Amino acid sequence: MKLRYSPTSPYVRKVSITAIETGLAERIERVSTDPWSAETDLGQANPIGKVPCLITDAGDAVYDSPVICEYLDSQHDGQKIIPADPDARIKALTLAAAGDGMLDAGVLLLIETVRRPAELKWDWWAERQQTVVNRCMDVADAAADSMATTDGPITIAEIAIGAGLGWIDLRFPDMGWRNDRPALADWFDKISDRLSFEQTVPVQA
Ligand SMILES: N[C@@H](CCC(=O)N[C@@H](CS)C(=O)NCC(=O)O)C(=O)O
Structure with a gap:
């Protein structure tokens, strides 16, 4: 591949x-x-x-x-990252969608606030994307206590939320998302020590 x-x-x-x-x-x-x-x-x-x-x-x-x-x-016989059980599967995929949604809105926010020429910036649009990022983080915060951390089976939910938060830290280091979300902050600290996360830390280009 x-x-x-x-x-x-x-x-x-x-x-x-x-x-x-x-x-x-x-x-x-x-x-x-x-x-x-x-x-x-x-x-x-x-x-x-x-x-x-x-x-x-x-x-x-x-x-x-x-x-x-x-x-x-679908290409391996080990522990699946997308659970087979229908309820667990939908729960994991929905939480993963919140992680992806955080990223999609974060990318739009970056383009709007950093990349777009000043005269073309649209504050209403930037605020809308920030609201989406915040809401997705709140959903992740509410789920944090039930998410996998350093060891044990992991799902697509932890992967999407963790990759999302890592990228937000890279591109928006002053967003301050940890301030109101101690459970999510604690979870992110722990998942960041997982080998697959350590080996894929994004580095500013
Ligand atoms: N929904 C896509 C999003 C992928 C995406 O936005 N990739 C960015 C890099 S982070 C990209 O290639 N952007 C180029 C473009 O928007 O033209 C996915 O989940 O793979």
Whole structure:
């Protein structure tokens, strides 16, 4: 398998953590890709033009990160990151959606507040994205006591929430999300010590 990736993408990190947790990391060749480059051929594999994009051994493209994680989970016989039990599965996938939603809104917030030219900035839009980030964090905070930490089985929920918070810390170090969410802060400290998280810490490019 080949993984089209960029180094600080939190969506890529979800896939990298999943690959480690499922024992598949060694089977994946990583291909550095700049999705923002005018010259990139990424769009031929992923019409959405984003990383991560996985190319299977059969040559099929799989995107985006929730689908890649599900694909990887189907390729091993160990502990599944997406539970089989229907109730547990929906619970994990819904919490993972809150993690992805935190990221999607965080990316829009970054573009609006940092990347967009000053004269084109739209405060209403930025505030809306910040509200979404906050709400998703509140949901994660409420679930924190029931989430896996350093050891034991992990699900897609912990992977998405953990990758999301790690990226927020990288891009918005002054957001102060820990202040009102001690349970989530404590959980994030613990999950950050997990090997798959330690091995995939994003580094500022
Ligand atoms: N929903 C996608 C989001 C992926 C995404 O937004 N990737 C960013 C990098 S962090 C990207 O490739 N952006 C390029 C673009 O928006 O054109 C997923 O879960 O994989």
